[in-house]
Structure formats: structure tokens, C-alpha cells
Amino acid sequence: MNEIDEIYTDLIMEHSTNSSNKKQIENPTSSMLGHNPNCGDEIKLELKIENNKIIDMAFTGHGCAISQSSTSIMIDTLRGKTIEEAKKIIEIFIKMIKRENVSEEEKKLLGDGIAFENISNMPARVKCALLSWHTAENMLDEVDK
Amino acid sequence: MRSIEDIKKDFPIFTNQKDIVYLDSGATSQKPLVVLEAEKKYYENTNANPYRGAYKLSVDSTSIYNTARHKVATFLNAKYDEEIIFTKNATEALNLITFSYGLDNVMADDEIVLSIMEHHSNLVPWQRVAQAKNAKLNYLYLNKDYEIDDFEIETKITKNTKIVGILSVSNVLGTVVDIKKIIAKAHQVGAVVVLDISQSIAHMPCDVQDLDADFVAFSAHKMFGPLGIGVLYGKKELLEKMNPFLMGGDMIEYVYEQSTTFAPLPHKFEAGTQNVGGAVGLMTAIDYILSIGYSQIQMHDRELITYCIEKLKSLPYITLLCPKDVNHISSVISFNINGVHPHDVSTILDFNGICIRSGNHCAQPLMRYLGIDSTCRISFSIYNTKEDIDKLANALEKIYVKFKKYIDNK
Numbered sequence: 410m411n412e413i414d415e416i417y418t419d420l421i422m423e424h425s426t427n428s429s430n431k432k433q434i435e436n437p438t439s440s441m442l443g444h445n446p447n448c449g450d451e452i453k454l455e456l457k458i459e460n461n462k463i464i465d466m467a468f469t470g471h472g473c474a475i476s477q478s479s480t481s482i483m484i485d486t487l488r489g490k491t492i493e494e495a496k497k498i499i500e501i502f503i504k505m506i507k508r509e510n511v512s513e514e515e516k517k518l519l520g521d522g523i524a525f526e527n528i529s530n531m532p533a534r535v536k537c538a539l540l541s542w543h544t545a546e547n548m549l550d551e552v553d554k
Numbered sequence: 555m556r557s558i559e560d561i562k563k564d565f566p567i568f569t570n571q572k573d574i575v576y577l578d579s580g581a582t583s584q585k586p587l588v589v590l591e592a593e594k595k596y597y598e599n600t601n602a603n604p605y606r607g608a609y610k611l612s613v614d615s616t617s618i619y620n621t622a623r624h625k626v627a628t629f630l631n632a633k634y635d636e637e638i639i640f641t642k643n644a645t646e647a648l649n650l651i652t653f654s655y656g657l658d659n660v661m662a663d664d665e666i667v668l669s670i671m672e673h674h675s676n677l678v679p680w681q682r683v684a685q686a687k688n689a690k691l692n693y694l695y696l697n698k699d700y701e702i703d704d705f706e707i708e709t710k711i712t713k714n715t716k717i718v719g720i721l722s723v724s725n726v727l728g729t730v731v732d733i734k735k736i737i738a739k740a741h742q743v744g745a746v747v748v749l750d751i752s753q754s755i756a757h758m759p760c761d762v763q764d765l766d767a768d769f770v771a772f773s774a775h776k777m778f779g780p781l782g783i784g785v786l787y788g789k790k791e792l793l794e795k796m797n798p799f800l801m802g803g804d805m806i807e808y809v810y811e812q813s814t815t816f817a818p819l820p821h822k823f824e825a826g827t828q829n830v831g832g833a834v835g836l837m838t839a840i841d842y843i844l845s846i847g848y849s850q851i852q853m854h855d856r857e858l859i860t861y862c863i864e865k866l867k868s869l870p871y872i873t874l875l876c877p878k879d880v881n882h883i884s885s886v887i888s889f890n891i892n893g894v895h896p897h898d899v900s901t902i903l904d905f906n907g908i909c910i911r912s913g914n915h916c917a918q919p920l921m922r923y924l925g926i927d928s929t930c931r932i933s934f935s936i937y938n939t940k941e942d943i944d945k946l947a948n949a950l951e952k953i954y955v956k957f958k959k960y961i962d963n964k
């Protein structure tokens with residue numbers, strides 16, 4: 410079951426079953442629903458932005474281990490970043506999943522998000538990994554308007 | 555009677571994909587070599603545009619198409635060949651009924667009654683009709699054994715009901731529906747029944763006269779036939795009164811600049827160049843089913859379902875979603891591993907060479923009604939063995955062990 414352990418790593422499993430980011434935050438400045446009709450994955454992202462900075466982020470919802478852990482890990486990665494920085498990180502993550510060229514330097518910015526590098530080997534699950542990142546991307550675009 | 559091992563050899567996919575355990579025949583069945591070869595032979599020997607050429611090849615192609623129609627009519631025990639309309643799949647057949655019959659015959663405040671188990675293809679089009687005509691959409695719900703109670707049938711199908719849409723077997727729960735009872739009640743109130751036999755036609759015979767079905771739909775690809783061809787059966791007197799669905803070549807009589815007269819049945823409903831190769835495949839698939847025989851198919855289904863339910867029940871972390879009485883389960887079983895999302899289950903099974911379906915199975919209203927968002931679904935066919943089920947059970951155990959330590963930490 411080697412291939413499986415490459416995807417369902419301890420890190421991913423911990424985040425999917427036991428995430429401290431799975432909660433509601435007080436007075437979020439924005440929130441958005443993300444939905445993956447294929448899987449039935451559903452997440453609600455909440456965001457608190459002050460002075461152009463993400464000071465808090467959390468999620469609720471349900472879905473597969475990939476979508477849930479990807480959401481939780483994304484939140485860890487984006488918390489504390491400016492909107493600019495967050496957008497850049499999201500862009501790198503999406504590029505990585507789509508197997509476009511990502512430099513080592515860029516990879517460093519992803520934090521634990523790098524754990525999803527192998528998901529591109531499983532086309533059926535790419536949507537699960539991307540759900541929260543696309544949702545966050547839309548949210549930040551709206552904030553930026 | 556041929557052995558299952560021998561029958562399995564009819565399917566080239568199991569030679570080409572050596573170790574695969576295919577448990578998704580409810581989505582589409584594998585194809586026996588005879589079907590593939592019959593289709594190939596048609597293209598190699600007789601291919602021409604049916605109906606459109608005056609030369610022999612085209613006439614032969616037309617004749618083959620109508621031989622296939624006759625084969626399907628006999629298979630379903632239809633009274634007339636022209637009651638058989640070829641479509642692209644069950645979905646197109648069901649849409650044809652909703653658009654050509656539903657829109658013209660359902661009026662404001664009429665009721666359309668569907669089972670909550672309907673596949674989106676026998677549900678979403680009726681929403682369109684209900685919205686367009688201001689009709690009501692009512693549902694037959696399930697009891698705790700995932701079956702429709704008589705009370706539900708007696709109270710929901712009323713004098714206002716114009717349409718009853720019902721599947722013979724649920725593609726999610728495997729429930730075998732008592733369609734005869736529902737048809738009898740529908741006819742008692744003057745409603746027309748749209749029967750979706752997509753999940754049963756590879757497992758149980760369908761006699762449209764005995765059932766007194768008004769409309770019946772299925773796809774060839776779930777019954778050992780090729781992709782891209784399906785069947786609509788309709789009672790002649792209903793089809794004759796209906797307007798065409800798709801319009802274009804072959805379905806017309808006289809076309810003027812501003813108006814057109816339409817061809818008689820079945821051509822009225824078969825617009826454009828038809829899938830003769832597919833019809834040949836379907837015809838051969840019917841012969842294939844009949845050569846094995848529904849009695850052996852059903853015996854095999856019973857054996858596998860009984861064994862599988864027993865096996866899954868022995869795994870304490872599995873929740874089964876199926877009727878209590880195994881005789882009311884066709885060849886589909888839904889289950890969940892407690893605490894593990896179905897998509898993760900199917901991904902990991904896939905790594906083990908086991909193909910199952912996970913998700914909402916094109917039945918979102920049913921899922922919502924059951925209060926879940928997805929299930930793991932396995933479905934059997936004549937080539938499946940007890941060994942397939944053992945492999946599945948072993949893999950499920952491994953998945954559970956892997957996930958358990960994280961779930962327990964919660």
C-alpha cells in the first residue's frame with residue numbers, strides 16, 4: 410500500500426480528522442461556500458482581514474480526507490499573510506497541482522501544502538485538493554475589489 | 555449451464571486488465587467479445603447510412619437496424635416493433651417522454667409522482683415540466699428498510715396524478731420496487747407510468763404487456779451492449795399522439811418552407827443518422843443475455859448478494875444501506891465505512907485494483923432524504939465471483955485499520 414501512504418500521509422490524516430482550524434471565528438470579515446458536487450465535499454471558509462492582513466481563518470463543512478486536510482493545511486499556510494502574499498501562495502499551489510513548473514523557492518512558500526504534490530497522480534482527486542484553494546482565491550479577489 | 559469462470563472468459567477486458575476486480579457494473583457493464591465483434595462486423599461488411607441510400611448496402615443497413623428493433627420488441631414482449639424507439643441512452647429516452655408527452659399532457663395543478671430513489675434522469679426533466687406547467691411534484695418516500703410502503707402508494711398516487719415515474723431497481727440502494735403494484739395504482743387513477751428499467755434489465759426480464767407499462771427506458775451499455783444506444787418503449791397509442799422530440803432528417807414526411815409533416819412511428823422519434831452499429835451491438839447483447847438465461851443470472855445474483863451482505867455484516871465498522879430482505883435487493887449494495895469518506899475508500903480500493911463507485915450516484919434528492927452526502931456502491935454482474943468479494947472485504951479491513959488510529963484520536 411505504498412502509493413496510498415504517499416497520499417494519505419500522517420500529516421494529511423491528522424489534519425483531516427483532527428483539525429484545530431475546523432471551527433467558526435468571531436466576526437469574520439468575509440465567508441464563502443465551496444462545493445465539489447462530484448464528491449459532495451462542502452466547506453465554508455471564514456476569513457478575518459485587518460489592515461490588508463489575514464489575521465484569522467477557519468473552516469466548517471464535511472467531505473473526503475483530501476478536501477478536509479487541504480483546507481486545514483491551507484489555513485495554516487495563509488494565516489498571518491498579507492492578501493498579496495496569500496494570493497501568490499494560492500497561485501503556486503494551483504500551479505503545483507496542475508504540474509506546471511514550480512521552483513524550489515516557490516515550494517518553500519507553500520509550507521505543509523507541499524504534501525499535496527503527489528495528488529496530480531490521481532486526477533479523480535485533484536478537485537478535492539483544490540476546492541479550498543479556489544474558494545480562498547475567490548474570497549480574496551472579492552476582498553480586493 | 556456454463557461456469558462463471560468460463561463466462562468470464564467471454565469478456566476481453568479481464569484478459570487485458572488481468573487483476574482487476576470490477577464492481578461497478580451498475581454504472582456500465584463490461585462487454586463480451588461477441589458484442590464487440592458483431593459491431594465490428596457490421597462496420598466491415600454492411601456500413602452505409604440507413605434509410606438514405608437507394609443502393610443495396612444502405613438497404614441492408616436499414617434492414618439490420620429494423621432487425622435489431624424487432625429483437626428488442628421481442629425481448630420486451632412489445633406488441634408492435636414500432637413501439638421501440640432507439641435513443642442515445644436511457645437519459646435521452648426519459649427526456650423524450652418528458653418533453654413530448656409531459657409538456658403536452660400535464661396541466662396546472664396536476665401531480666407528477668416520482669419515487670425519491672429516481673436517478674436524476676427521471677427527475678430533473680420532470681422538474682422542468684412541473685415548473686413549465688405549474689404542476690406539483692410529489693415523492694414516494696421510503697420506510698426504514700429502504701422500501702416503498704403500500705400506504706405511500708395508496709396515498710400519494712391520487713386522482714390528480716397524471717404521471718408516475720418509477721425505477722424498477724434503485725441504482726443506490728439496490729431496492730427492487732414492486733412496479734406491478736405501482737402501475738396498477740397509477741392506472742386506477744388514470745395516470746401514465748414512466749418506468750426506468752436501467753438497473754434491472756441486465757438482471758430481470760421485462761414484459762411490457764404483462765406489466766402494462768406505458769413508457770419504459772433503458773441503456774444498452776448497462777446490459778453488455780455498447781455505449782451510445784438506448785431504448786424507449788412506448789405504447790403505440792401514446793406514441794402516435796405525441797409530438798416529435800428531436801427534429802431533422804429521417805423523421806419527416808414533407809417539409810415546406812414554413813411547415814412539415816412527420817413520418818410515422820418509429821421514425822417520428824428517430825431524427826438524424828441512426829446508430830446502426832450500436833443497435834447491432836444491443837441486439838447481440840440481448841442474444842448474449844438470453845444465451846446465459848435470466849435464471850442463471852438471477853441465481854448468480856442471489857448467491858453473490860447473500861455472500862456479500864454476510865461478509866460486510868461481519869465487519870463491525872461497515873454501515874449497510876439496503877433492504878433487510880435480501881430477496882428485495884437486486885445486484886447493487888451501498889455501504890459506508892464509519893468515519894471514512896466514500897471517496898477516500900474508492901481511491902484506496904482503486905490502488906488495490908478494485909473498481910467501485912462512490913458519491914451521490916446521480917440521486918441527490920435520495921441522498922438528502924437519507925441524510926447522507928455519499929455512499930460507496932458496489933454492483934455485480936455475471937462475471938463477478940465470491941473471490942472478488944473476498945478481495946473487497948480484505949481491502950476494506952486494511953482501509954479501516956489505516957484510518958482507525960486517526961479516528962480514535964479524535
Ligand SMILES: Cc1ncc(COP(=O)(O)O)c(C=O)c1O
Nearest residue numbers: 643644645673675725752753773
Ligand atoms: C436507475 C438509472 N436510471 C437512469 C440511468 C441513466 O442511464 P444513462 O446515463 O445511460 O442514460 C442510470 C445510470 O446511470 C440509472 O442507474
Ligand SMILES: [Zn+2]
Nearest residue numbers: 448450473537
Ligand atoms: Zn473529495
